[in-house]
Amino acid sequence: xxxxxxxxxxxxxxxxxxxxxxxxxxxxxxxxxxxxxxxxxxxxxxxxxxxxxxxxxxxxxxxxxxxxxxxxxxxxxxxxxxxxxxxxxxxxxxxxxxxxxxxxxxxxxxxxxxxxxxxxxxxxxxxxxxxxxxxxxxxxxxxxxxxxxxxxxxxxxxxxxxxxxxxxxxxxxxxxxxxxxxxxxxxxxxxxxxxxxxxxxxxxxxxxxxxxxxxxxxxxxxxxxxxxxxxxxxxxxxxxxxxxxxxxxxxxxxxxxxxxxxxxxxxxxxxxxxxxxxxxxxxxxxxxxxxxxxxxxxxxxxxxxxxxxxxxxxxxxxxxxxxxxxxxxxxxxxxxxxxxxxxxxxxxxxxxxxxxxxxxxxxxxxxxxxxxxxxxxxxxxxxxxxxxxxxxxxxxxxxxxxxxxxxxxxxxxxxx
Numbered sequence: 001x002x003x004x005x006x007x008x009x010x011x012x013x014x015x016x017x018x019x020x021x022x023x024x025x026x027x028x029x030x031x032x033x034x035x036x037x038x039x040x041x042x043x044x045x046x047x048x049x050x051x052x053x054x055x056x057x058x059x060x061x062x063x064x065x066x067x068x069x070x071x072x073x074x075x076x077x078x079x080x081x082x083x084x085x086x087x088x089x090x091x092x093x094x095x096x097x098x099x100x101x102x103x104x105x106x107x108x109x110x111x112x113x114x115x116x117x118x119x120x121x122x123x124x125x126x127x128x129x130x131x132x133x134x135x136x137x138x139x140x141x142x143x144x145x146x147x148x149x150x151x152x153x154x155x156x157x158x159x160x161x162x163x164x165x166x167x168x169x170x171x172x173x174x175x176x177x178x179x180x181x182x183x184x185x186x187x188x189x190x191x192x193x194x195x196x197x198x199x200x201x202x203x204x205x206x207x208x209x210x211x212x213x214x215x216x217x218x219x220x221x222x223x224x225x226x227x228x229x230x231x232x233x234x235x236x237x238x239x240x241x242x243x244x245x246x247x248x249x250x251x252x253x254x255x256x257x258x259x260x261x262x263x264x265x266x267x268x269x270x271x272x273x274x275x276x277x278x279x280x281x282x283x284x285x286x287x288x289x290x291x292x293x294x295x296x297x298x299x300x301x302x303x304x305x306x307x308x309x310x311x312x313x314x315x316x317x318x319x320x321x322x323x324x325x326x327x328x329x330x331x332x333x334x335x336x337x338x339x340x341x342x343x344x345x346x347x348x349x350x351x352x353x354x355x356x357x358x359x360x361x362x363x364x365x366x367x368x369x370x371x372x373x374x375x376x377x378x379x380x381x382x383x384x385x386x387x388x389x390x391x392x393x394x395x396x397x398x399x400x401x402x403x404x405x406x407x408x409x410x411x412x413x414x415x416x
Contacts, residue, residue, distance in 0.1 A: 028066075032065075032316070033092045035067070035070065035091060035092065035306070035327075036093070040143075040144065042340070051071060057326075065322065078103075081104065085309060085311070092308065092311060093323060093324065094306075094309060095143065095307075096307050098131040098371055099371045105139050109310050110139045110140075110307050112137040112138060113321070114138045116324035117138065117141055124346055125142075125345055139307055141306045142304070142345035143304045143305065144345060145303050145342060146343075148364075149299055150266070150269065150291060151273070151277055151286060151288055152264065152265045153263070153277075156183060156264040164265075168294045172235060184243045184246075186266070187246070188233060188249065190248060190249060190388060196381045196384065198251060199388075201369075205299075206292060206298045207225040207294045209225030209228075211380065212380075217413065221402060229294070230402060233246075243257050246392060254280070258277065259277060272340075274286065288356065288357050288361065290360065291367050298369055299364055299368055301370065302371050303370065306327055308320055330346060333345065334352075341353075343362070376413055387401040387404055
């Protein structure tokens with residue numbers, strides 16, 4: 001088979017989507033399966049090379065299938081996939097998150113994939129399968145796990161004579177001490193473009209709260225636990241414990257205060273971000289710990305799911321299952337995790353490295369929350385984020401901010 005360049009799609013409208021490849025049989029009689037892959041591997045060149053090799057490897061073992069892995073960007077991913085589903089033209093398979101799976105399934109945009117993992121279902125960590133299971137059916141093959149934990153600039157704490165904070169109380173106690181030195185104890189990405197899974201929600205879970213009620217019919221972030229999580233941020237801000245622009249800051253490490261020695265710790269940090277911190281601050285100046293503890297210890301860590309869309313045609317269903325099984329196989333997971341710095345979803349695949357960083361992240365997996373799936377999860381985030389900003393900016397008390405956000409969110413739920 002000749003090597004061909006990956007397709008780079010920039011699809012935003014149904015009109016363009018109508019021209020995009022979807023599952024079909026090509027002129028040569030081969031089945032065609034299209035995958036929309038998002039930036040699991042941050043380096044664009046390395047990502048392109050990896051997925052080219054994945055295409056070639058699959059087609060070598062499945063000469064009757066033409067696999068097309070199209071590299072996308074995270075920008076407007078929800079709108080892009082929603083438009084594809086509405087148009088009925090686009091990918092057979094897309095990389096999504098558990099909350100996106102709940103949303104797309106609710107509009108009949110996804111198909112079950114139990115058959116794709118039937119041969120080795122027991123090899124997957126149960127939690128990763130549970131995150132993609134709705135009404136007893138699996139709607140995504142877990143490809144990798146993300147995990148985030150606390151990262152410290154150890155030099156800052158050592159210079160101030162402080163132990164590394166491991167609880168909310170520790171963080172609050174350290175804030176005024178470091179503020180006198182012009183250093184914020186903790187960063188926070190309050191930009192509305194930042195998913196709350198990586199900002200406010202981990203604190204909400206640490207407070208013992210949830211975004212939604214257990215039955216998913218109501219929101220619960222306006223509970224006393226939710227208020228305490230937001231009040232924790234507000235109190236930190238007042239004590240000089242957050243950067244001045246915390247309400248509007250994005251999640252970047254490079255060039256941000258955490259990389260310039262103006263912030264002492266990052267409460268939600270992935271392995272690639274740890275690497276960026278070490279590059280900026282020095283290997284010996286950065287250390288990972290477990291997720292922070294409020295009432296409980298918790299963090300965000302979710303599986304990336306390869307989900308089968310309703311665009312896939314019946315006659316190509318088995319070919320799509322074969323692609324899912326191949327991409328989710330032990331050898332592919334091991335290679336992908338090594339290239340991307342993620343963690344496996346299978347018990348028969350080892351973590352992609354060793355040493356203190358990998359141990360800390362591995363130890364943090366048991367505290368991981370994959371997010372709370374709901375058909376309106378993303379809309380609720382969009383409604384809540386501005387009110388968190390308002391509370392951080394001192395425009396309204398934490399309890400009032402969450403009350404107003406909950407009113408808007410309940411309106412979204414009632415219309416869903």
